[in-house]
Amino acid sequence: MYKIITFVLINILVSIYLIAPFPTAPNLPNGLVSTEPGDTTQISNVKAYYTNQYRKDVMPFFYNNIKTPYILINHPPERAKQVFRDTTQSYYLEEFVIPLKGSIYINGFEWENDVFTKPDQREANKMLVNKVEYKSKVSIRTFESKIYLRFANLILLNITIITILFAIKKAFYEDKR
Numbered sequence: 001m002y003k004i005i006t007f008v009l010i011n012i013l014v015s016i017y018l019i020a021p022f023p024t025a026p027n028l029p030n031g032l033v034s035t036e037p038g039d040t041t042q043i044s045n046v047k048a049y050y051t052n053q054y055r056k057d058v059m060p061f062f063y064n065n066i067k068t069p070y071i072l073i074n075h076p077p078e079r080a081k082q083v084f085r086d087t088t089q090s091y092y093l094e095e096f097v098i099p100l101k102g103s104i105y106i107n108g109f110e111w112e113n114d115v116f117t118k119p120d121q122r123e124a125n126k127m128l129v130n131k132v133e134y135k136s137k138v139s140i141r142t143f144e145s146k147i148y149l150r151f152a153n154l155i156l157l158n159i160t161i162i163t164i165l166f167a168i169k170k171a172f173y174e175d176k177r
Helices: 002-019 055-065 077-083 119-125 147-175
Strands: 046-051 071-075 092-098 102-110 127-129 132-134 136-144
Touching (some): 055 092, 055 102, 071 077, 077 092
Antiparallel strands (some): 046 136, 071 092, 127 132
16 A cells, blocks of 8 residues: 555656746856847747857856756757757757756857867857857757646656566566465
C-alpha cells in the first residue's frame, strides 16, 4: 500500500512541476535589443542583444538566472542554423533543457572569434549598430511544450516505469522458484 501512496505523491509533485509556468529567459543586462529581421517577431520566441560581453560573462549570467532545474547541452555552432535560421552566425550554442517542458537556446556570435572566417577576413563581420561597435551578439530562443503533451509524456513515463518494475519483479520471482 505504501508503494501506491508513494507513487501517487510523486505524480502529484511532478504534476505541480508540469503545471508551473515555463521559465522566461532573462534579458541580458548591458545589451542593446536587436531590431533586425529575424531577431524580433519574424521568428517566434526569439530575442537578441548586441553586447560587449563574451561567452565567459554571458553564459554564467544565464546559468544563474534560469530559475528551474535544467540539463545543459553544448551544441556545435553549426546547429544554430537549424534552431534559429539558416543565416545565423554562431560561435557557441548552448541549450537549457527543462525536463518534460521544453528548451531555451542561447546562441552567441563573437566576430573576433568566428571559427568559420579566416582571421584576416573577420573584420568584415564587425557589428556596427548606430555607429557603435559591439563585440558579440547573443540570441535567445525558447521552445515550450504544450501542457497536454507534458501530461501525455508523464503518462507514458508512468507506464514505462510500471512495466520495468513488473519485469524486474517477475525476473526475481522466477529466479527464486
